[in-house]
Amino acid sequence: MIWLSMKLIKAAIALGSNLGDSLITLQSAIETLNNTPGIIVKARSSWYQTAPVGPPQPDYINACAILQIKLEPQQLLEKLLEIEIRFGRQRREKWGPRTLDLDLLLYDNLILETPPLVLPHPRMTERAFVLVPLAEIAPDWVHPIKGKTITEILNNVERSGVKKWKNY
Numbered sequence: 001m002i003w004l005s006m007k008l009i010k011a012a013i014a015l016g017s018n019l020g021d022s023l024i025t026l027q028s029a030i031e032t033l034n035n036t037p038g039i040i041v042k043a044r045s046s047w048y049q050t051a052p053v054g055p056p057q058p059d060y061i062n063a064c065a066i067l068q069i070k071l072e073p074q075q076l077l078e079k080l081l082e083i084e085i086r087f088g089r090q091r092r093e094k095w096g097p098r099t100l101d102l103d104l105l106l107y108d109n110l111i112l113e114t115p116p117l118v119l120p121h122p123r124m125t126e127r128a129f130v131l132v133p134l135a136e137i138a139p140d141w142v143h144p145i146k147g148k149t150i151t152e153i154l155n156n157v158e159r160s161g162v163k164k165w166k167n168y
Contacts, residue, residue, distance in 0.1 A: 045133035051161030128159035
């Protein structure tokens with residue numbers, strides 16, 4: 001299937017890391033994304049230090065990015081997973097520590113529910129570590145299911161575990 005005649009589509013992703021040199025990994029992941037055919041990084045949020053969700057582990061560095069893409073949703077997900085593996089991602093435990101985590105949050109206004117991919121990301125509206133950086137670069141993007149902007153959704157989420165990274 002060709003999505004919208006393959007015009008440029010806007011997508012939002014979340015990035016996170018808490019193993020290794022996280023800042024270098026995340027900066028390199030942004031460069032890798034921008035050098036991937038069919039993907040242009042249009043905006044990146046500040047870096048944020050965030051408390052982990054799940055088992056005991058180091059804090060994360062998180063950010064969000066807005067992409068312009070010429071890829072179908074499944075193709076974009078596959079590229080994100082390939083990049084995670086390239087940066088040493090190993091899936092050992094749910095919500096465990098990781099060298100790189102890339103989550104597809106939004107793909108234009110698409111609502112999709114398939115076994116490998118659910119859009120919009122099903123837990124994004126509960127996670128300050130996603131909403132704070134996303135609101136920085138896409139405050140007026142309307143969540144296609146909630147019908148509220150990212151800023152409006154963020155206003156109802158506890159965000160005490162999220163602070164701007166000390167170096168940025």
